[in-house]
Amino acid sequence: MDVNKVIIELENVRKEYHMGDNIVNALDGFSLQINSGELTSIIGPSGSGKSTLMNIIGCLDRPTSGSVFLEGNDISLMNDKQLSRIRNHSIGFVFQQFNLLPRLSILENVETPLMYAGVKASKRKKMAEDALNKVGLGERISHKPTELSGGQKQRAAIARAIVTSPSLILADEPTGALDTATGEIIMNLFHQLNNEGRTIVIVTHDMEVSEKCERIIRVRDGRMEV
Amino acid sequence: MFGENIRLALKNLITNKMRTLLSLLGIMIGVSSVILITTLGSSAALNIKKEIASSGMDLIMIYGGWGNARSREIFHPGLGEELAESLPGVIDSTPNLTSSVLAKSRSKEASFSLGCISPSYRNVFNIKMAAGRFISQRDSKEKYPGVVLGNKTARSLFPAGGAVGSPIKLIVGKTAYQFTVLGVMKKKDSNMGAEFDNVILMDLNYYKSRIVKVDIIDSFFLKAADPEAAADAKLEIKEYLSSKTSEKDAFWVESPSSISEMFSKVTGTLNIVLACIAGISLLVGGIGIMNIMLVSVTERTREIGIRKALGAPPSAIRGQFLTESAVLTLIGGVVGVLLGIGLGKAATSIMSWSFSLVPAACVLSLGFSAVIGIFFGLYPAVRASKLDPIEALSRE
Incomplete structure (x- = not known):
């Protein structure tokens, strides 16, 4: 992987929300560049705009103004269908609450993004098993998420995030629902994945988590703190 | 997916x-x-x-119209067979020549309606026998002197029972003819003018060769394949018969098809x-x-x-x-x-x-x-x- 390749670039991004008659500037001219192979943390208190930032980086939302380039493509110009395709191919999400689909088995959960990518069923299973092995969850893959511990659920979620080999893994408070020891293990897993060359962005309000990352971006009042 | x-x-x-x-x-x-x-x-x-089929919705009746005497071209004894052969909607037929007759058993005598018909009559009207058998094709061919009695006829002539096989005398004009009772029909409601209980049935073949020489028949009963076919068959018959005569109202063709409609x-x-x-x-x-x-x-x-x-x-x-x-x-x-x-x-x-x-x-x-x-x-x-x-x- 080209180490200096720009994965995502935000140029003077503004995001406004209408709250009744008031306009809230969640992001107020934010610029940012994340390169391939980086392990970045975005830290800020609640209300700082970091969630909005994460939604825009994750291609879940479009900015009010400014541009967002993901691997050179301007996502601020894309429609819902194109955005869903970008999310499927280029972004792997890891959530605080794991967000596994409760009715599906762990294996089926990991297969889901591949299904939307149009991968054949037989190939899908193999790829999902490989991803689960990589996060150390080779067993219990036919269990439902409710039968797993928090740490195991987060491993499954990480397996689901890496299964499509996305350009960017975007984790939102990935250790927030875990105890300290388990959180440590999950952070080690992120480091391991980063050492293998994956680009990872962790959004958090936890300084301890943030300090384990090589690059820290602080957000306050919709702007980057220098 | x-x-x-x-x-x-x-x-x-x-x-x-x-x-x-x-x-x-x-x-x-x-x-x-x-x-x-x-x-x-x-x-x-x-x-x-x-x-409907059992009660005769599949029946078609042909009889003389308001016109003059029945024409020989139409009302000849073989008309039924002729129609059954040439029209696919008609599956069976019987002639029907009625008169009245004085009948005598050993103990009783009374007047009844005499129906001269063919063995197909049984099939056309779905006749069921209470005892004995109906007139067969063989009886007709060999001109066997046998008759079939309606249910009431049998009871009035043979009050003690045992009608089947018994001798019976029929007086036509001034001559007495000797017959054997072949069978007795079950009770049956009358249908399109045909009556079944107070009758004596005789093979037409026998009647016209041994009793009265006839070459014009009163009426014919035809059976259609099913009630729906009866309406079509009726039209076909009308067309067929019209081609045989130029006379207006020479014949009537009737069927209960209106009920079917x-x-x-x-x-x-x-x-x-x-x-x-x-x-x-x-x-x-x-x-x-x-x-x-x-x-x-x-x-x-x-x-x-x-x-x-x-x-x-x-x-x-x-x-x-x-x-x-x-x-x-x-x-x-x-x-x-x-x-x-x-x-x-x-x-x-x-x-x-x-x-x-x-x-x-x-x-x-x-x-x-x-x-x-x-x-x-x-x-x-x-x-x-x-x-x-x-x-x-x-x-x-």
């Missing part, structure tokens, strides 16, 4: 068994009532047709009523499905958000929910069809009708319930596909 959606849909429906069942109730009741009503309708029709009109009305019932119940069922699908979408907002984050395009979300509602209504349809068949079987067996299923009704209601599922599932599915992923993900 489609197979995936079906699997997902079944999984969801099984998880919420009770709700699935309740939401299906509308479609189930709708479909089963359609099947039940069509089954009852077609079983009733079958039964009525059978009854009325019957098909009633069936037609029944079908319209049925279609209305089906439409209304499926509409109500469909609204129920829409309601439950909207609940399902609301409940699974978070799931939709997750799927969107994982890259599901709007079309995939729409497809998932559409498949779910189509599968839901299709299950309702299948259960409804089975339920309808079961109820139909029970109802027909209670009324001791023969069971007759309408396959088209089953196929149509299954197809229609799937269409209802897609139609009423469309709005909830589109709503699901348009959910904002960020908002959906933040929902508990």
Whole structure:
């Protein structure tokens, strides 16, 4: 992987929300560049705009103004269908609450993004098993998420995030629902994945988590703190 | 993806068994009532047709019109056979020459109506014998002096019973003829002017060669293949006979086909009523499905958000929910069809009708319930596909 390749670039991004008659500037001219192979943390208190930032980086939302380039493509110009395709191919999400689909088995959960990518069923299973092995969850893959511990659920979620080999893994408070020891293990897993060359962005309000990352971006009042 | 959606849909429906069942109730009741009503309708029709056939709805009668004497070209003894051979709608026939006769057994004597007919008479009128046998083709060919008695005739001439095989004298003009009683018919209501209880039946062949030489017959009874064919056959006969004579009103051809026409009109009305019932119940069922699908979408907002984050395009979300509602209504349809068949079987067996299923009704209601599922599932599915992923993900 080209180490200096720009994965995502935000140029003077503004995001406004209408709250009744008031306009809230969640992001107020934010610029940012994340390169391939980086392990970045975005830290800020609640209300700082970091969630909005994460939604825009994750291609879940479009900015009010400014541009967002993901691997050179301007996502601020894309429609819902194109955005869903970008999310499927280029972004792997890891959530605080794991967000596994409760009715599906762990294996089926990991297969889901591949299904939307149009991968054949037989190939899908193999790829999902490989991803689960990589996060150390080779067993219990036919269990439902409710039968797993928090740490195991987060491993499954990480397996689901890496299964499509996305350009960017975007984790939102990935250790927030875990105890300290388990959180440590999950952070080690992120480091391991980063050492293998994956680009990872962790959004958090936890300084301890943030300090384990090589690059820290602080957000306050919709702007980057220098 | 489609197979995936079906699997997902079944999984969801099984998880919420009770709700699935309740939401299906509308479609189930709708479909089963359609099947039940069509089954009852077609079983009733079958039964009525059978009854009509046994009571002579398949009969056609030819007799002389207002004109002059019956023409030799038309009313010759072989007319029945001629028509049966040349018209496919006519399957059997008998001539019918009536007069009255004085009959004497050993102990009694009385006047009766004498019917000179052919052995086919038995088939044309579905004659059932109480005792003995009917006049056979062989009797006719060999000119055997045998007669068949109506039920009342037998009782008045042979009050002590034992009519079959007994000798009987018939006085025609001033001559007495000796006959043997071949059989006695069961009681039977009169039909199109033919009477069965107070009669003595004799083979026409015997009558015209041994008693009175005749070459013009009063009337003919013909049997059509079935009640519906009778109306067509009637027209064919009219056309055929018209070509034989230029005389107006030389003949009358009658059949109870007007009743048959009325019957098909009633069936037609029944079908319209049925279609209305089906439409209304499926509409109500469909609204129920829409309601439950909207609940399902609301409940699974978070799931939709997750799927969107994982890259599901709007079309995939729409497809998932559409498949779910189509599968839901299709299950309702299948259960409804089975339920309808079961109820139909029970109802027909209670009324001791023969069971007759309408396959088209089953196929149509299954197809229609799937269409209802897609139609009423469309709005909830589109709503699901348009959910904002960020908002959906933040929902508990």
